Amino acid sequence: MTGPKIEWHLFASWENFRRNTVLVLSEPSTYLPAMRQSVFLEPVFNVLLLFPFGIYLRYYFRLSFVKTVIASFCLSLFFELTQLSGLYFIYPRPYRLFDVNDLLTNTIGGTLGFIMTPIFTFMLPTRARMDEVSYERGKTVSLTRRAVAYLIDWSFLSVLTFFIALSLQLTLSVGDITSSSWWIFLEVILYFMIVPYLTNGLTLGKKIVRIRVIQENRERLSFKALVIRYGYLYFLFYGLGWLNQMLQQVTNHTTGVLQVSGIFVILGISFAQFIFVLNIILSFLRKKRVLFYEKASHTHTISTIKVKNDNE
Known part of the structure; x- marks a missing residue:
């Protein structure tokens, strides 16, 4: 990797999406092609990455909304610092761009997971019951x-x-x-x-x-x-x-x-x-x-x- 090491421009992924997407809201035929583009898939998968994490924090550890947001941000920061340090200085340079937009989308994913936890866990046993079985x-x-x-x-x-x-x-x-x-x-x-x-x-x-x-x-x-x-x-x-x-x-x-x-x-x-x-x-x-x-x-x-x- 010989390019920039850090992307400080917040919402750069959103601007990149607007510039390069083939999506035209008035034309449904563009929806599926737009969803296949990397400018759409990358931020979406960054959101989905920590979505289960947010569910887990609320469901099993019973963390509050604020604590879940902070924990999601910290986990995302851990990922980014691991990349920035070249796997903790094993490599001479970062093997992936440190991107503040990844921090944002990952944190959003964990937050959405917290908000939507009841939808996914209403059929699951309580933590007390799981602990009892364990x-x-x-x-x-x-x-x-x-x-x-x-x-x-x-x-x-x-x-x-x-x-x-x-x-x-x-x-x-x-x-x-x-x-x-x-x-x-x-x-x-x-x-x-x-x-x-x-x-x-x-x-x-x-x-x-x-x-x-x-x-x-x-x-x-x-x-x-x-x-x-x-x-x-x-x-x-x-x-x-x-x-x-x-x-x-x-x-x-x-x-x-x-x-x-x-x-x-x-x-x-x-x-x-x-x-x-x-x-x-x-x-x-x-x-x-x-x-x-x-x-x-x-x-x-x-x-x-x-x-x-x-x-x-």
């Missing part, structure tokens, strides 16, 4: 919610592992020790056993999705229950996988009965891993929320979401 659903710990916590935890561990490996290489000039199998076992022990024991059932992922692990008939989790729970979950699956790899290396260098025996053991381990994965998949499909490793450890996952009182 809190009710929040009490249920779905397998999807647990899967999200799992992904957050392992993403965090991956980032942490990267920085640990980088630090060790820079300071001690050692190789990448974090890629070995024992490192995964160490992560499981430290993060999924010791941390939940100290926090009484919480990890970073569980904290974010607002769930925790508890033990039956106990206020605090025992370390033994965590060892059984995550031993079944991680050591059984990954341990079998590690053992499978070791046996494959052994059978590649053996012959006769020993090799055949090794192959049968490998097939047995693979079948056990298949049953492990199948159990989790079937539990997900049947919406069965207590998995086999929870039964073995007498632990289960609960929601930490608490229903707010009306006075809060």
